[in-house]
Structure formats: structure tokens, C-alpha cells
Amino acid sequence: xxxxxxxxxKPKKAAGVKAKKxxxxxxxQVDEGEATVGQSFTDKAKMTMRNINVxxxxxxxxxxxxxxxxxxxxxxxxxxxxxxxxxxxxxLNRMNDTVEGCRVEGEICMDGxxxxxxxxxxxxLRARVGMVFQKPNPFPKSIYENVAxxxxxxxxxxxxxxxxxxVENSLxxxxxxxxxKERLHQPGxxxxxxxxxxxxxxxxxxxxxxxxxMDEPCSALDPIATAKIEELIxxxxxxxxxxxxxxxxxxxxxxxxxxxxxxxxxxxxVNPTEKVFTMPEHKLTEAYITGRFG
Amino acid sequence: MAKMSFExxxxxxxxxxxxxxxxxxxxxxxxxxxxxxxxxxxxxxADSKLAEEVIAEEQRVxxxxxxxxxxxxxxxxxxxxxxxxxxxxxxxxxxxxxLERIGDEAKKIANHAVILAEQGGTSExxxxxxHLGQSVSSILANALDAFARFDxxxxxxxxxxxxxxxxxxxxxxxxxxxxxxxxxxxxTRAINILWVVRSLERIGDxxxxxxxxxxxVVKGKDIRHQx
Numbered sequence: 001x002x003x004x005x006x007x008x009x010k011p012k013k014a015a016g017v018k019a020k021k022x023x024x025x026x027x028x029q030v031d032e033g034e035a036t037v038g039q040s041f042t043d044k045a046k047m048t049m050r051n052i053n054v055x056x057x058x059x060x061x062x063x064x065x066x067x068x069x070x071x072x073x074x075x076x077x078x079x080x081x082x083x084x085x086x087x088x089x090x091x092l093n094r095m096n097d098t099v100e101g102c103r104v105e106g107e108i109c110m111d112g113x114x115x116x117x118x119x120x121x122x123x124x125l126r127a128r129v130g131m132v133f134q135k136p137n138p139f140p141k142s143i144y145e146n147v148a149x150x151x152x153x154x155x156x157x158x159x160x161x162x163x164x165x166x167v168e169n170s171l172x173x174x175x176x177x178x179x180x181k182e183r184l185h186q187p188g189x190x191x192x193x194x195x196x197x198x199x200x201x202x203x204x205x206x207x208x209x210x211x212x213x214m215d216e217p218c219s220a221l222d223p224i225a226t227a228k229i230e231e232l233i234x235x236x237x238x239x240x241x242x243x244x245x246x247x248x249x250x251x252x253x254x255x256x257x258x259x260x261x262x263x264x265x266x267x268x269x270v271n272p273t274e275k276v277f278t279m280p281e282h283k284l285t286e287a288y289i290t291g292r293f294g
Numbered sequence: 295m296a297k298m299s300f301e302x303x304x305x306x307x308x309x310x311x312x313x314x315x316x317x318x319x320x321x322x323x324x325x326x327x328x329x330x331x332x333x334x335x336x337x338x339x340a341d342s343k344l345a346e347e348v349i350a351e352e353q354r355v356x357x358x359x360x361x362x363x364x365x366x367x368x369x370x371x372x373x374x375x376x377x378x379x380x381x382x383x384x385x386x387x388x389x390x391x392x393l394e395r396i397g398d399e400a401k402k403i404a405n406h407a408v409i410l411a412e413q414g415g416t417s418e419x420x421x422x423x424x425h426l427g428q429s430v431s432s433i434l435a436n437a438l439d440a441f442a443r444f445d446x447x448x449x450x451x452x453x454x455x456x457x458x459x460x461x462x463x464x465x466x467x468x469x470x471x472x473x474x475x476x477x478x479x480x481x482t483r484a485i486n487i488l489w490v491v492r493s494l495e496r497i498g499d500x501x502x503x504x505x506x507x508x509x510x511v512v513k514g515k516d517i518r519h520q521x
Contacts, residue, residue, distance in 0.1 A: 250374055277376045279514030289376045292302050 030266045030284065037281045038271035039258070042070040046211060046241045047092065052106035054087055054096065061087045065106075065267040067260060069211070074233060074242045076256035076273065078249060080288065083262040085245045089213050092243060093129035094122055110211070127154050130204035134216040136196030138188035138203070143180050146188040146199055147171060150207040166206055173239075174202035175232050194225020201232065205240070212236065214244040218251065230255050249289050253277045261285040298444040298512055300382060308373050315365050315386050319393075322358040323438040326393050329355065329400040330434060330497060334427035336407035337490060338420050345411070348404035355397035362390045381514060385507040389441070392500040392507075396434065399493040399500075406486045418473050418480065419487035422466035426494045429459050434497065437504040446512050449505040456505075459498035466491045 045068035054062035062084045069075055069092075077085040087096065094115060096102045108115045115125060127150065138146050147167045150156075157163035167184070171177040176198040180191070188199050197217060204212055214233075218226040233242060233255045246252050252259050252273065259276040261269045261284070269282040280286045287293055300312040329348050336345035366387045369375060375383050433455050440448035467488070474484045509517050 249376065253376070278380060280377050286377050287302075290379045291304050291308065291373075291376075293304065 030263055030268055034266075036066070036267045036270060038269045038275075040067045040267070040270045042068045042073075044071045045069065046071040046073075047108065047110045049091075049109075050107045052088070052091060052104065052108065054084070054091060054105075055101075055103045056099070057101040061265050062091075063265045067267060067270055069241060069243055070258075072237055072239075072241055073258060074237045074244065074256045076252035076259045077243065077245045077262060078247075078252050078259060078288070079262035079268075080293065081247075082264075084265040085260075085262045086215055088262065088267075089215055089243060089245050092211070092213055093126050093131055095126075095131065097122065124154075127207040128209055129211045129213060130207065130209035131213045131215065132197070132200050132204055132217045135220050136193055136200050138191070138196050138199050140187065140189055142185045143171075143188045143191070143199060144184040147202050147206045150203060154207055156207060170202040170206040171199075173205055173236065174198045175228060175235075176202055192225070194221050194228060197221060197225065197229060198232065201229070201236075205236070209240065211241045211243065214242065216245055216247060219247060226251070249277075261288065263288070298378065300379065305373075308369075308379075311365070311369050311373070312379060312382060315362060315369070315383070318358070318362050318365070319386050319389055320438065320442055322355065322362065322390060322393050323434075323441070325351075325355055325358065326396045326400065327431070327434055327438065329397055330403075330427075330431055333400045333403035333407060334423065334431070334494075336404055337410060338424050338427075340407075340411040340414075342408045342411040345404040345407035349401055349408075352397055352401040355394055359390045359394040363387055378511070378514075381511045385511045389504055389507055392503045396497050396500045399497050402493045403490050406490050410483065410486055413483060413486075415483055416480075419470060419484060422469055423487060423490055423494070426459065426462045426466055426491060429455070429462055430494045430498045430501070433459060434501045437501040437508075440505060440508050444508065444512050446509055449508040452505045453502055456498050456502045459495065463491060463495040463498075 047069040049068070050066045052062055052065040053060060065088060077089060079085050090096045091104050091108060092115075096104060104116065110129070114120070139149060141149070144167055147170050148157075148163050151163060151166045157166055168177060168181075171180060176195060179195060180199075188196065191199060197220075201212075201217075218229050221229065230251065233244065236242060237257075244252075244256065253276075256273045258270060259273045260267060261276070261280075261282070263284050269276065269280060269285045271281060275281075276285060277289060280289060300316070301309045303309050329351060332344055333348045335341065336348060366383050369383050373379075433452055436448060436452040436455070439445075440452060470484045470488050470491070474481050503518075506516075506518050509515060
């Protein structure tokens with residue numbers, strides 16, 4: 001009897017101190033007209049975006065986003081699928097121009113120059129703002145040609161020696177040189193996935209861009225190749241400004257200086273990465289990074 | 295007050311794991327609370343049998359510390375917690391350390407209870423032990439209660455109470471010095487009581503750490519070492 005009483009009492013005591021089950025009382029939506037929290041703006045902005053709205057036909061994909069991207073920073077965009085982070089990234093080098101029915105409103109400037117001004121040369125813009133995509137997409141050409149293509153069409157090399165030098169430097173900066181220097185004239189598509197992605201990064205940096213956009217650059221790669229790309233991002237940030245969209249929150253936490261959280265087309269929070277992952281300001285950011293929805 | 299919820303993860307197993315470390319921390323807290331009360335009673339009632347029990351039970355507290363720490367490491371390895379979840383896991387690993395130290399101090403008090411009971415003699419100094427013991431027990435209970443409810447205000451109030459413990463501690467030291475000066479034969483005994491008083495004061499400090507950790511979990515603010 002006594003024993004049974006003790007046994008019965010123990011879990012009861014434990015249950016008494018247990019927190020009550022609290023229902024989710026947080027609306028999983030951004031309130032209408034709610035401003036972005038955190039530090040969206042900076043003094044040393046490389047790119048400034050003000051009141052950006054993006055529409056695909058009638059559907060609005062981005063709602064009134066304003067943010068600065070600082071010189072030489074790595075900024076990560078995170079958020080659930082369809083939150084507009086990739087769309088937003090694509091506005092930065094006008095990749096959305098190629099999408100039927102896509103309309104961009106607002107002002108996007110790089111070093112004070114409006115990127116959507118009619119007089120701006122889009123091809124030149126995409127050399128200044130390079131892009132690396134989710135799936136490695138080398139040209140069906142040799143490794144050398146993949147990297148040399150950009151500098152050639154942009155007239156960055158006068159002689160073959162100059163071109164060789166650009167190719168070598170770009171491959172070195174992309175940490176690929178040691179692995180491919182013996183087989184520069186073999187097809188780029190013959191490399192492993194991780195190597196192909198680094199080849200794409202080498203191709204992007206060969207034209208000396210100022211900003212590199214990365215749209216989930218590691219989602220098709222294994223962990224080792226991912227680690228190499230992340231290491232590379234850290235090195236590249238010495239010379240370039242990098243904006244990266246990633247589905248991996250750990251990746252955002254590891255590589256970026258600032259993290260921007262998007263939700264249903266709205267920019268909810270921008271803050272230094274260490275703050276976002278330890279004490280986010282907005283409840284939606286908290287819910288997303290702790291794995292409560294997404 | 296910010297509402298803390300460690301539920302509603304997409305992986306419900308993660309909810310359970312966080313709930314589990316919380317519950318086990320509370321169990322451990324309950325255990326050391328009981329150890330402390332028994333140790334104080336063993337002194338004031340000169341009950342060496344009870345003191346021996348406290349000494350034997352200390353192993354249980356140690357085991358709990360190791361188990362909970364292990365569970366925390368597993369959560370970090372498996373789930374890579376972030377934000378409030380991360381703060382909770384970090385807090386629990388620190389809190390079990392504090393609770394284990396409280397268990398250690400309770401054991402030390404019990405050791406002295408055995409010695410004091412063997413020596414016999416007057417009950418001089420017991421009032422101080424009882425008095426300080428009461429305030430320290432109440433601080434520990436309040437700290438654990440604040441943790442169970444993630445109540446920052448209660449944690450802050452408890453932090454204030456610890457200042458009173460420090461005052462009581464100094465008063466007790468003065469009293470003990472007076473006894474020793476009045477009657478040098480009481481020195482051995484007074485020194486034993488002095489160790490007990492010292493242990494109680496340390497327990498107050500560990501309870502204070504718990505309160506600071508609660509503020510960290512809820513507010514994300516580190517309030518340690520602030521004057």
C-alpha cells in the first residue's frame with residue numbers, strides 16, 4: 001500500500017512541475033503594414049533596395065521590401081518555400097527580366113546607380129553582379145573555356161597569357177585549381193557535382209564581379225562539397241559582396257554576417273546572424289529557425 | 295512576460311526531448327531541495343542517521359547530473375537547436391551543474407552533522423544554521439519554482455532575496471566569532487558550524503545562478519556579473 005502510494009505520487013509530482021501544454025497562439029502571418037524589425041540598413045551600403053514590390057502577373061511575390069547590402073558582407077536570405085527569397089535575389093541582377101509577366105517596382109541601386117534605369121546595360125550588370133545557381137550548370141565546354149568565356153566576351157583579356165592568368169586566378173580563388181590544373185581542357189561536365197559548382201563560382205568571379213548572388217548553391221551537393229563551398233564563401237567575402245539564399249539554416253548561421261528572414265513575400269527581420277540564431281527579435285523568425293513551421 | 299513554449303516543432307519528438315530535460319531538471323531540483331532540508335534537520339536535531347542518508351543519496355544527484363547532461367548533448371547533436379531552444383539546452387547543462395554543486399554542499403553539511411552529533415555539547419550556533427538554512431531553502435525553492443514557470447519576475451525577486459542571505463551569513467560569522475572568543479573550548483565546534491554556514495551561503499549563490507539562467511532563457515539577456 002505504502003509502496004503503491006509512493007509510486008503513484010512520484011509521477012504526479014513530476015507532472016505538477018511540468019509546463020502546461022500551451023496552444024500556438026502566434027499567428028503565422030505578418031501583420032498588415034508591419035515594418036521589418038532589426039537592422040536593415042547600413043552606412044557602407046553596396047546595394048540599396050527601397051520599397052521593392054515584385055509581381056508575377058496579378059500575384060504579388062514581394063511586398064514592400066527595403067534593405068541595404070553592405071560592402072564585403074555575406075548576407076543570407078532564409079525563409080519557408082515560396083516566401084520570395086529567390087525572387088528577391090533575382091531582382092538584384094535583373095534575372096527576373098527574363099520571366100514572362102514579372103514586374104518589379106521600387107528602387108534598386110548599386111553604388112548609387114539605379115539598376116532598373118533604361119540606359120543600363122543588363123549584360124554588363126550581370127558581369128558586375130554574378131550569380132551561382134542551385135544546380136551546377138557548367139557550359140558543355142572544357143574547364144578552361146568555362147572560365148575563359150566571360151572574360152573573353154567582356155574583353156577583359158588582351159592576350160592569351162592574360163586569359164591564362166585570369167583562368168588560373170579564378171580557379172585558385174574558387175579552390176579548384178589544384179584539382180583541375182592537369183586537365184584544364186577536359187569537359188567541365190566531367191567534374192563531380194561539388195567541383196562543377198566551384199567551377200561555376202570560378203566562372204562567376206572570372207569577370208571580376210562586385211557582388212555574387214548564390215541561390216541555394218549547396219542544395220545539390222554532399223556535405224564535404226558543401227563544406228568546401230562554405231569555406232570558399234568565407235574567403236570570397238574578403239573581395240566580394242555575397243548574397244546567398246539557403247534552405248539550410250545551419251548554413252546561414254555558419255557563413256553569413258547578417259541574416260534576412262522572409263515570410264510570405266515580406267521581409268520580417270534582418271539582424272546580425274549571431275543575434276538571429278540565439279535571440280531573434282520577431283516571433284515568426286523564432287518559429288522558423290527553431291523548426292516550428294517551414 | 296514573454297510566453298515560453300518549447301512545443302509545436304515540426305518534429306514532435308523534439309518537443310518531447312526538450313520537455314524531458316525540463317522535467318528531469320525539475321526532478322533533480324526537487325531531489326537537492328530535499329537533500330538540503332534533510333541536512334539542515336540533521337544538524338538541528340543531531341540526527342546522524344538522517345545525515346548518513348543524505349550522504350548516501352548524494353550519488354543519486356550525481357547520476358542525475360550525468361544523465362541530463364548526456365540528454366542535452368544528444369539534443370545538440372541531433373537537433374541543432376536554435377534561439378530559445380538553444381538557450382534552454384544551454385541553461386539546463388549549466389543548471390544541472392549548479393544543482394549538483396548544491397547536492398555536494400548538502401552532503402558537506404551532512405558530514406558536519408555527523409561530527410557535531412558525535413561531539414555532542416551545547417546547541418550554540420544552531421539558531422544561525424536554522425535561520426540561514428530557512429532563507430537558503432526558500433531561495434532554492436523559489437528559484438526552482440521560477441524555472442518551472444519560466445517566470446522572470448519571480449527569478450529577479452529571488453535574486454534580490456539572495457542579498458539577504460549574504461547579510462545573514464555575515465551576521466552568523468560574527469556570532470560564531472563571539473562564541474569562540476567567549477569560550478575557547480567551543481572553537482572546534484564553532485569551526486564545524488562555520489563550515490556549515492559557509493556551505494549554506496554557497497548554496498544561495500548556486501540558486502542565484504539558476505535565477506540568472508532563467509532570465510537568459512526567457513529574455514536572451516545575460517545578467518551575470520552585473521553590479
